[in-house]
Amino acid sequence: MWRSRNIATILVMILGLASTTVKGMRFDLRSGATKCITEDIRLNAMTVGKYSIVNPVEGFSLPEEDRVTVRVTSPLGNNYHYADRKASGSFAFTAGEAGDYMACFWAAKQSPTKIMSIDFEWKSGLAAKDWSKVAKKGQVEMMELELRKLYDTVTTVHEEMFSLREREEEMQDLIRSTSSTMATFTFFSLVICLSVAGLQLWHLKSFFQRKKLI
Incomplete structure (x- = not known):
């Protein structure tokens, strides 16, 4: 009985160590500002992400000034994804470096200031398959x-x-x-x-x- 409990505990710990990360979120981005999100990714691990601006008026396309620029960089500063003035997009790559990868969202400055809501999902490891x-x-x-x-x-x-x-x-x-x-x-x-x-x-x-x- 004691041994079976130990085995179960070890299995739970091993599964917890598995590098399967899923980040799903919605955040607000003010025009003229930048927001960055980091993800710790192992070497040679697969990672995928997708993002989209929540359209406040359904059925109409977002104006050009209400779109965002997205850049994903590695711990050493190498670019893995870049998109300029997009309403939505996605990226996928195999990590060539181990460490904290950074996804930065930037919105052009407007007057008056606007606030955009962005849905962002980032998966790495087994969850990315x-x-x-x-x-x-x-x-x-x-x-x-x-x-x-x-x-x-x-x-x-x-x-x-x-x-x-x-x-x-x-x-x-x-x-x-x-x-x-x-x-x-x-x-x-x-x-x-x-x-x-x-x-x-x-x-x-x-x-x-x-x-x-x-």
């Missing part, structure tokens, strides 16, 4: 599709475990480096304090000797 297309394309049975999903999940968890191990090693190196630096700083601080104390004693002794107090 369209399994319905996979099943249709391969004409596979439902069980085979589920097995393929499970295989991809296990692969993702395996890669995530290696990523966590690398981050732990980097953190341990940082801790060791910080400890070494602090030890050196403490040593030199102690030497300086003792030197200052010695100079003060020497100065007081010389002063008392000149005044013939000792």
